[in-house]
Amino acid sequence: xxxxxxxxxxxxxxxxxxxxxxxxxxxxxxxxxxxxxxxxxxxxxxxxxxxxxxxxxxxxxxxxxxxxxxxxxxxxxxxxxxxxxxxxxxxxxxxxxxxxxxxxxxxxxxxxxxxxxxxxxxxxxxxxxxxxxxxxxxxxxxxxxxxxxxxxxxxxxxxxxxxxxxxxxxxxxxxxxxxxxxxxxxxxxxxxxxxxxxxxxxxxxxxxxxxxxxxxxxxxxxxxxxxxxxxxxxxxxxxxxxxxxxxxxxxxxxxxxxxxxxxxxxxxxxxxxxxxxxxxxxxxxxxxxxxxxxxxxxxxxxxxxxxxxxxxxxxxxxxxxxxxxxxxxxxxxxxxxx
Ligand SMILES: NC(=O)c1ccc[n+]([C@@H]2O[C@H](COP(=O)([O-])OP(=O)(O)OC[C@H]3O[C@@H](n4cnc5c(N)ncnc54)[C@H](O)[C@@H]3O)[C@@H](O)[C@H]2O)c1
Ligand SMILES: [Zn+2]
Ligand SMILES: [Zn+2]
Numbered sequence: 001x002x003x004x005x006x007x008x009x010x011x012x013x014x015x016x017x018x019x020x021x022x023x024x025x026x027x028x029x030x031x032x033x034x035x036x037x038x039x040x041x042x043x044x045x046x047x048x049x050x051x052x053x054x055x056x057x058x059x060x061x062x063x064x065x066x067x068x069x070x071x072x073x074x075x076x077x078x079x080x081x082x083x084x085x086x087x088x089x090x091x092x093x094x095x096x097x098x099x100x101x102x103x104x105x106x107x108x109x110x111x112x113x114x115x116x117x118x119x120x121x122x123x124x125x126x127x128x129x130x131x132x133x134x135x136x137x138x139x140x141x142x143x144x145x146x147x148x149x150x151x152x153x154x155x156x157x158x159x160x161x162x163x164x165x166x167x168x169x170x171x172x173x174x175x176x177x178x179x180x181x182x183x184x185x186x187x188x189x190x191x192x193x194x195x196x197x198x199x200x201x202x203x204x205x206x207x208x209x210x211x212x213x214x215x216x217x218x219x220x221x222x223x224x225x226x227x228x229x230x231x232x233x234x235x236x237x238x239x240x241x242x243x244x245x246x247x248x249x250x251x252x253x254x255x256x257x258x259x260x261x262x263x264x265x266x267x268x269x270x271x272x273x274x275x276x277x278x279x280x281x282x283x284x285x286x287x288x289x290x291x292x293x294x295x296x297x298x299x300x301x302x303x304x305x306x307x308x309x310x311x312x313x314x315x316x317x318x319x320x321x322x323x324x325x326x327x328x329x330x331x332x333x334x335x336x337x338x
Contacts, residue, residue, distance in 0.1 A: 001018075005119075006043065017058075027083070027125055033143035034117065035331075043113065060123070061110055065082075065118070083130050084145045084146075103283045137295045139336050141295055148294070149284035161186065165189045167226040167245050168232060178190075192209045192211075197214055199327065222245065224244075234262075235258065236258070251277040308328070
């Protein structure tokens, strides 16, 4: 079968590889779509993602497809089911797994990071991380349930309430997901700060954002105004902007990821006098069912945000930043016909 293999750091090659064998507790999936994100950028460049990837490896931790074969011990899905895969596989044995915080697992492995993922005609995953897709959700939308679930996990770490006014900083795909999700979780007003006029306008016109700020063009985000602030960029400047926008007694979700050694400045009196909660968020435990329900109910609409459909050849242009403004790119492997 054909696969896009990371054969070395910064080297992606289309290769013929063997179709994987299925263990008793595993599922073989005929791939439909595989999303691509900043984690793939990092893994391509030899940096850690959720965990380390060692070439040769088939990337593709965001994916959807149709079950082609199941191992003898599998009971939750059958051949022909449309599915999506939570890439993160927790050990179930470490302190974090056994205290309800599996995302902090000391022995994390992941489909498309430590074992072959969705940039191939077929891939396998343990049945425990395979989820059926509701009939009214497309395979294309389902291929981004993994990043949706990261945002859902972030929101579940907050105390959200309808009275709150939220600010999302970041007009990338994650920021755009937060715009819709914060409203789906009941928050009555969401504002958005970004740098791309068209995306800011689209989120205001189609997705319920009240106020937009293009901070590259001189718009100023109001200080000490918001009850919830979500930082979804990962730069010191936007992290500092997030603290400044927070009102007293509120929560700041630091969702964006900077470089491994990046730092930002924080005034201790801000934290003390404003009694801020600064909440980190890592990956997406126990969130796939919520994400699929949000897609199926129409509370979340992702296809308008999915700007690029790539093939294996154009993935190289993506990781080298040659595609211009990308909201979300997915690789069409076998598409809706998978
Ligand atoms: N915590 C998690 O589990 C998790 C999961 C997925 C992604 N992330 C992180 O979330 C962040 C956003 O991811 P993404 O895929 O949306 O975007 P991205 O990493 O593709 O791009 C960053 C986005 O930020 C916007 N931006 C740049 N400068 C800005 C500024 N000054 N103000 C406002 N917006 C600005 C850009 O328009 C761009 O779309 C990244 O840092 C990513 O690593 C975290
Ligand atoms: Zn991803
Ligand atoms: Zn563990």
